[in-house]
Amino acid sequence: MSTADWPLWEVFVRSRRGLSHTHAGSLHAPDATMALRNARDLYTRRSEGISVWVVPSAEITASSPDEKDSYFEPAADKPYRHPTFYEIPEGVRHL
Amino acid sequence: MTTMAPDAGTQDDVAYEAQFNAAVTAEERIEPRDWMPDAYRASLVRQIAQHAHSEIIGMQPEANWITRAPSLRRKAILMAKVQDEAGHGLYLYSAAETLGTSRDELLDRLHSGRQKYSSIFNYPTLTWADVGAIGWLVDGAAITNQVPLCRCSYGPYARAMVRICKEESFHQRQGYELLLALSQGTEAQHAMAQDAVNRWWWPSLMMFGPPDDESAHSAQSMAWRIKRHSNDELRQRFVDICVPQADSLGLTLPDPDLTWDEERGHYAFGPIDWDEFREVLRGNGPCNEQRINQRRTAHEEGAWVREAATAYATKQAERSRHGYRAPHDPQQGDTQEEDIA
Numbered sequence: 001m002s003t004a005d006w007p008l009w010e011v012f013v014r015s016r017r018g019l020s021h022t023h024a025g026s027l028h029a030p031d032a033t034m035a036l037r038n039a040r041d042l043y044t045r046r047s048e049g050i051s052v053w054v055v056p057s058a059e060i061t062a063s064s065p066d067e068k069d070s071y072f073e074p075a076a077d078k079p080y081r082h083p084t085f086y087e088i089p090e091g092v093r094h095l
Numbered sequence: 096m097t098t099m100a101p102d103a104g105t106q107d108d109v110a111y112e113a114q115f116n117a118a119v120t121a122e123e124r125i126e127p128r129d130w131m132p133d134a135y136r137a138s139l140v141r142q143i144a145q146h147a148h149s150e151i152i153g154m155q156p157e158a159n160w161i162t163r164a165p166s167l168r169r170k171a172i173l174m175a176k177v178q179d180e181a182g183h184g185l186y187l188y189s190a191a192e193t194l195g196t197s198r199d200e201l202l203d204r205l206h207s208g209r210q211k212y213s214s215i216f217n218y219p220t221l222t223w224a225d226v227g228a229i230g231w232l233v234d235g236a237a238i239t240n241q242v243p244l245c246r247c248s249y250g251p252y253a254r255a256m257v258r259i260c261k262e263e264s265f266h267q268r269q270g271y272e273l274l275l276a277l278s279q280g281t282e283a284q285h286a287m288a289q290d291a292v293n294r295w296w297w298p299s300l301m302m303f304g305p306p307d308d309e310s311a312h313s314a315q316s317m318a319w320r321i322k323r324h325s326n327d328e329l330r331q332r333f334v335d336i337c338v339p340q341a342d343s344l345g346l347t348l349p350d351p352d353l354t355w356d357e358e359r360g361h362y363a364f365g366p367i368d369w370d371e372f373r374e375v376l377r378g379n380g381p382c383n384e385q386r387i388n389q390r391r392t393a394h395e396e397g398a399w400v401r402e403a404a405t406a407y408a409t410k411q412a413e414r415s416r417h418g419y420r421a422p423h424d425p426q427q428g429d430t431q432e433e434d435i436a
Contacts, residue, residue: 045175
């Protein structure tokens with residue numbers, strides 16, 4: 001592995017307890033330990049996080065943007081999955 | 096919309112381009128795996144790379160003063176700022192890489208002079224007051240340029256800019272505070288602050304690029320929603336912001352033509368020396384050679400760190416592949432060894 005082959009890592013930061021990790025950006029590093037350290041230096045210089053994940057970018061499986069319409073379409077014609085679909089008489093409370 | 100269709104013929108390209116234009120016009124963001132015109136991709140790589148290079152070259156003029164900062168407080172602030180610039184460079188290189196270029200390629204183009212960085216960093220930092228003038232004027236101009244880039248049509252670039260703009264605001268304020276301290280100090284300190292502002296004012300105005308009618312990339316960038324405002328528009332905005340700020344500092348701006356234009360509702364300012372701008376761009380500024388040499392040297396002299404990290408990672412990976420266990424250390428129990436492996 002030469003320097004040029006340092007893999008790309010995706011960085012996820014949990015900003016505080018109770019929130020999920022959110023994608024912050026990416027960086028190059030030779031291994032997971034260095035990726036984690038670099039992620040701390042690069043993405044949490046102002047206490048933006050209390051926990052960091054690093055994931056090799058190559059390990060992420062993503063849906064294809066090519067299929068983005070057809071892939072998500074089945075959800076589009078099911079408005080009855082939303083509470084606003086239903087008409088409730090006025091005055092009915094706690095519903 | 097994708098680059099994945101290998102046999103996409105001309106007809107498909109036309110359809111893709113129509114989809115792309117519709118998305119851009121509808122203020123949707125373009126993401127890395129979306130189809131995009133080759134010229135859009137090339138234009139973004141050029142702009143983001145130049146921006147990234149500017150961040151890391153920009154570390155040099157200020158780092159020049161870290162060891163001579165007048166107090167521990169100022170020293171800590173300056174180190175944090177220079178570290179931020181390195182961080183900004185890294186956010187931007189990552190954004191550029193999503194367009195299919197590599198980090199090594201980008202650095203190579205910087206080192207060989209094939210890609211540019213902002214001309215402003217080819218001016219020297221002669222006194223401590225320059226650190227203040229850079230924060231106030233250079234970072235101020237950068238913010239004026241960069242805030243609209245947070246809404247750039249290319250998602251990764253826009254996201255990097257959001258992060259950068261948040262951090263730049265500290266840069267500008269520390270510079271302003273530094274100049275204010277000098278301006279209100281002794282007569283010599285006040286003169287030093289004024290001298291720094293005199294030297295940095297015009298180059299800061301040049302940071303917005305050539306006038307609109309001479310700007311090579313502007314019209315297309317605006318159509319693609321990479322740029323939102325013209326060079327002259329942003330330059331005017333910056334001048335309008337700076338005049339009252341200079342007043343509050345008790346300093347003047349070195350332009351005898353600077354007057355309030357009641358009719359336009361803007362400050363009128365004198366002509367910019369574009370010959371100087373072109374000379375610096377051509378490589379004949381006071382520090383062009385020094386900056387690029389220092390960058391190359393830093394890269395070369397840091398090679399051993401990158402090599403050591405690589406060698407260590409390779410060794411660790413080999414060990415875990417072969418189920419290697421460290422030789423028995425009489426000081427440690429087996430359990431600890433397992434923990435290390």
